[in-house]
Amino acid sequence: MPGQFDPPSGTRDFLAAEVERREHAFAVIRSVFSRYGFEPLQTPAFERLDVLLGKYGEEGDKLVFKILRRGEHEASGEADLALRYDHTVPLARVAAAYGSQLPAPYKRYALGPVWRADRPGKDRYREFTQCDLDTLGSASLLADAEALSAQHDVYAELGLPAFTILLNSRRVLKGLLESFSVPPEIGAGVLISLDKLDKLAPAEVAGELAGRGLAPDQADELVAALTGADCADRLRIALSKSEEGTAGLDEVDTVMALLAGQIPAGRLVFTPRMVRGLSYYTGPIWEVTAPGVAGSIGSGGRYDHLIQQLGGPDLPATGSSIGIERMLPLLPGGEAAPGRLDVAVTVMRGDLAAQSFAFAAAARSAGLRASVYLGSSAKLGRQLKWASDSAARWCLIYGEQEHAAGTVTVRDMTSGEQVQVPAAGVRAYFGTVSHGAS
Amino acid sequence: MPGQFDPPSGTRDFLAAEVERREHAFAVIRSVFSRYGFEPLQTPAFERLDVLLGKYGEEGDKLVFKILRRGEHEASGEADLALRYDHTVPLARVAAAYGSQLPAPYKRYALGPVWRADRPGKDRYREFTQCDLDTLGSASLLADAEALSAQHDVYAELGLPAFTILLNSRRVLKGLLESFSVPPEIGAGVLISLDKLDKLAPAEVAGELAGRGLAPDQADELVAALTGADCADRLRIALSKSEEGTAGLDEVDTVMALLAGQIPAGRLVFTPRMVRGLSYYTGPIWEVTAPGVAGSIGSGGRYDHLIQQLGGPDLPATGSSIGIERMLPLLPGGEAAPGRLDVAVTVMRGDLAAQSFAFAAAARSAGLRASVYLGSSAKLGRQLKWASDSAARWCLIYGEQEHAAGTVTVRDMTSGEQVQVPAAGVRAYFGTVSHGAS
Numbered sequence: 001m002p003g004q005f006d007p008p009s010g011t012r013d014f015l016a017a018e019v020e021r022r023e024h025a026f027a028v029i030r031s032v033f034s035r036y037g038f039e040p041l042q043t044p045a046f047e048r049l050d051v052l053l054g055k056y057g058e059e060g061d062k063l064v065f066k067i068l069r070r071g072e073h074e075a076s077g078e079a080d081l082a083l084r085y086d087h088t089v090p091l092a093r094v095a096a097a098y099g100s101q102l103p104a105p106y107k108r109y110a111l112g113p114v115w116r117a118d119r120p121g122k123d124r125y126r127e128f129t130q131c132d133l134d135t136l137g138s139a140s141l142l143a144d145a146e147a148l149s150a151q152h153d154v155y156a157e158l159g160l161p162a163f164t165i166l167l168n169s170r171r172v173l174k175g176l177l178e179s180f181s182v183p184p185e186i187g188a189g190v191l192i193s194l195d196k197l198d199k200l201a202p203a204e205v206a207g208e209l210a211g212r213g214l215a216p217d218q219a220d221e222l223v224a225a226l227t228g229a230d231c232a233d234r235l236r237i238a239l240s241k242s243e244e245g246t247a248g249l250d251e252v253d254t255v256m257a258l259l260a261g262q263i264p265a266g267r268l269v270f271t272p273r274m275v276r277g278l279s280y281y282t283g284p285i286w287e288v289t290a291p292g293v294a295g296s297i298g299s300g301g302r303y304d305h306l307i308q309q310l311g312g313p314d315l316p317a318t319g320s321s322i323g324i325e326r327m328l329p330l331l332p333g334g335e336a337a338p339g340r341l342d343v344a345v346t347v348m349r350g351d352l353a354a355q356s357f358a359f360a361a362a363a364r365s366a367g368l369r370a371s372v373y374l375g376s377s378a379k380l381g382r383q384l385k386w387a388s389d390s391a392a393r394w395c396l397i398y399g400e401q402e403h404a405a406g407t408v409t410v411r412d413m414t415s416g417e418q419v420q421v422p423a424a425g426v427r428a429y430f431g432t433v434s435h436g437a438s
Numbered sequence: 439m440p441g442q443f444d445p446p447s448g449t450r451d452f453l454a455a456e457v458e459r460r461e462h463a464f465a466v467i468r469s470v471f472s473r474y475g476f477e478p479l480q481t482p483a484f485e486r487l488d489v490l491l492g493k494y495g496e497e498g499d500k501l502v503f504k505i506l507r508r509g510e511h512e513a514s515g516e517a518d519l520a521l522r523y524d525h526t527v528p529l530a531r532v533a534a535a536y537g538s539q540l541p542a543p544y545k546r547y548a549l550g551p552v553w554r555a556d557r558p559g560k561d562r563y564r565e566f567t568q569c570d571l572d573t574l575g576s577a578s579l580l581a582d583a584e585a586l587s588a589q590h591d592v593y594a595e596l597g598l599p600a601f602t603i604l605l606n607s608r609r610v611l612k613g614l615l616e617s618f619s620v621p622p623e624i625g626a627g628v629l630i631s632l633d634k635l636d637k638l639a640p641a642e643v644a645g646e647l648a649g650r651g652l653a654p655d656q657a658d659e660l661v662a663a664l665t666g667a668d669c670a671d672r673l674r675i676a677l678s679k680s681e682e683g684t685a686g687l688d689e690v691d692t693v694m695a696l697l698a699g700q701i702p703a704g705r706l707v708f709t710p711r712m713v714r715g716l717s718y719y720t721g722p723i724w725e726v727t728a729p730g731v732a733g734s735i736g737s738g739g740r741y742d743h744l745i746q747q748l749g750g751p752d753l754p755a756t757g758s759s760i761g762i763e764r765m766l767p768l769l770p771g772g773e774a775a776p777g778r779l780d781v782a783v784t785v786m787r788g789d790l791a792a793q794s795f796a797f798a799a800a801a802r803s804a805g806l807r808a809s810v811y812l813g814s815s816a817k818l819g820r821q822l823k824w825a826s827d828s829a830a831r832w833c834l835i836y837g838e839q840e841h842a843a844g845t846v847t848v849r850d851m852t853s854g855e856q857v858q859v860p861a862a863g864v865r866a867y868f869g870t871v872s873h874g875a876s
Contacts, residue, residue, distance in 0.1 A: 003535065005531050006535060007482050008486050008519055011482035011483075011484070013479070013480070013528075014479070014480040014481075015536070015539075016478055016546075019477075023478075035805070035806065035807050035808065036798075036807070036809060037807050037808065037828070039453075039454035039778060040457040040461075041453060042457050043445065043452075044445050044449035044450065044565050045483060045521070046503075065508070067503050067504065067505055068504040068506050068515075070555045071555075076515065077514065079506050081503075083483070083505075093443050093445075094443075094451055097441065097443035097445075103827070103828070105812050107809070138813065140812050142791055142795075142810055142811075142812050149795070149799075153802075258791055258792050260792065261795065261799070262795060311443075340541060353696055354695055354696050357580075357587070357697070358700070360474075361700050364591075370473065370475065371545070374576035374578050374584070390541070
């Protein structure tokens with residue numbers, strides 16, 4: 001039961017530890033993409049309704065969060081704006097708006113929330129972060145390989161323990177349908193059934209294909225071409241009969257060859273039965289899988305006509321997308337979360353508070369996180385408990401004795417050891433110990 | 439005239455240079471706040487409508503972007519969600535939702551967009567970034583001083599060339615009204631008029647006060663107490679007659695004393711006539727001004743009852759807010775924007791592309807931004823032009839000759855000098871030169 005103070009259904013509050021975990025991953029992503037020469041783009045959270053609607057099909061349109069008109073128009077119950085559903089439609093708009101001001105090719109990444117009014121579920125949110133990397137204006141397979149390589153490097157640099165990139169080409173699939181004489185009108189359905197070969201037994205998929213109108217022999221052959229020990233060789237022979245199939249195999253082989261030096265062997269696998277669900281892909285397609293995760297944690301492919309279909313200029317395009325919410329739980333935990341503070345500074349008496357402030361400032365100027373005690377107790381025990389609750393590494397105690405001696409007591413909160421440091425020497429002291437400790 | 443590809447009215451697209459400029463400022467803010475022991479909080483872009491409405495007064499409610507209900511309820515024209523208007527109402531909700539899971543006091547910052555359906559204008563956007571720093575659960579003036587100090591450090595670390603922090607206390611203002619026997623029912627109006635002393639002549643303000651119902655003598659005295667050479671001394675005498683006034687002066691003096699060592703003299707100024715517009719403040723208040731900017735670039739103050747009024751627990755609170763959009767234009771430009779790439783790698787022939795990919799990867803592993811040429815021309819001139827357009831520092835040329843010799847030509851794009859580097863030595867080469875150059 002959601003409580004009255006919970007965030008809206010399908011959304012989340014991120015407290016400190018979670019923000020830090022996410023921001024760390026985002027920083028790695030930005031750094032990798034930047035090293036590939038991709039530049040950031042940030043568009044508004046909402047777009048005009050007419051920019052968004054009709055771009056995602058009927059099902060997609062239903063998932064768009066629409067914003068009510070304002071002022072005197074509010075009563076109309078009409079919407080004029082909508083929260084962005086992805087980063088691709090805004091990219092098409094930006095490409096149309098800025099045109100020649102953008103570099104050619106335009107290599108950009110977008111990292112930020114998108115909103116979909118989906119039914120919330122496990123790992124399915126209504127507000128979630130999406131990360132897209134796209135190259136507009138290059139028809140070269142090098143651009144596909146580069147997008148794939150950058151995506152690979154993100155997972156590698158984040159320390160994702162195990163993942164595989166399945167590579168295929170839309171043209172391989174088109175050639176496959178051609179060389180098995182699948183009637184064009186059932187082609188899309190056949191691909192949907194073939195995509196299930198990772199979940200269903202070959203015989204089941206063959207049965208499904210027969211149900212879609214393929215002759216039983218034809219269905220068995222098609223399934224056999226995609227499964228079994230020597231399927232790759234048989235598939236190459238089958239595809240050689242088709243011009244599209246030959247071109248598709250060339251695409252796959254070229255991308256594999258370009259990345260042979262960058263991606264460890266076995267991590268990038270030609271997978272002819274892999275069908276990306278979306279029909280707008282025109283060339284190489286890929287999907288990233290990880291053990292224990294149903295579906296993919298990332299994907300990508302070439303989509304040469306989509307930008308124009310979305311209202312942008314006619315530019316060839318390719319790109320990859322990282323499923324942030326599915327990927328984050330797979331990442332290694334790393335070191336234990338640091339405490340909230342490095343240095344906790346007591347305030348034993350109001351007239352000593354300015355000096356406590358100065359100690360905290362000195363610790364900060366050494367790059368440490370430091371705060372004075374903000375509570376109402378003048379008891380050292382209470383203040384030490386606060387320092388301990390904050391998981392501070394050191395507590396600076398500055399009471400009457402220290403004030404008289406011109407010193408401050410530095411207590412190591414782990415060992416309990418205490419040393420006296422001259423009041424004027426706090427900055428220097430932390431400059432030494434924090435350097436040694438980090 | 440907005441074009442069909444422009445972002446919605448009052449919103450902006452941020453292309454690479456602008457994103458980088460903004461993110462740099464945000465990184466400084468996060469770093470400073472973190473060093474003060476404030477932790478990040480991220481809440482969803484939207485809240486349930488009932489959480490937001492009625493919290494900002496009638497005028498504020500009109501500025502809330504409301505989200506239409508979905509599915510079968512869409513036709514009702516009703517809203518059930520709304521984009522967040524600020525970070526304070528979400529903070530109150532979070533304080534209520536997580537209660538004792540949060541540290542006490544809860545020191546958090548929120549940095550992110552908020553949305554208001556205001557009439558767009560110069561520096562006034564419908565989507566803008568707001569940065570709030572707040573401490574919940576401390577009644578101590580140390581918390582006010584800390585919030586003010588952290589805000590100061592952000593401006594200082596960002597290199598804001600000139601700014602002044604005006605400090606006052608709501609209790610000083612309350613005491614002022616008491617000691618000048620201003621009838622309580624016109625108190626709020628009198629404060630609004632006094633707030634204009636930075637724009638209007640004293641006589642004009644006195645006239646306005648008389649219009650509000652003060653006796654002309656009383657109005658003149660009140661204005662004189664806040665202006666002129668020895669006004670601070672006269673004001674102290676006047677306030678000493680009032681309990682609130684005395685307490686307010688103590689607050690101001692305590693905060694000034696706590697920060698005397700942190701904030702350069704003259705940058706923090708007791709300004710009795712400074713009235714923060716919002717009535718919820720209960721203690722110290724401050725406003726940050728900068729030359730050439732009408733109004734403030736930041737503000738803050740204690741608001742001990744607001745969190746409860748907003749639906750949260752009854753906690754004393756204080757905090758500061760940075761007006762990101764007004765502050766950013768004031769920041770020094772810094773170094774010229776770097777080019778899009780450090781290393782541009784030619785692709786002279788398809789069968790050499792994998793080696794070009796490897797060179798780019800080698801440069802990246804040295805921390806440089808590197809990309810291969812993604813265009814369709816095999817002409818060196820065209821590829822060098824692309825390297826130049828990308829403002830790359832180096833271009834790696836790998837053609838037939840280099841291939842045969844097992845080398846790559848490294849061209850310095852500024853000087854035009856070229857050196858031959860062994861193909862296997864690119865990583866080591868850039869490890870040296872990029873280290874020396876940065």
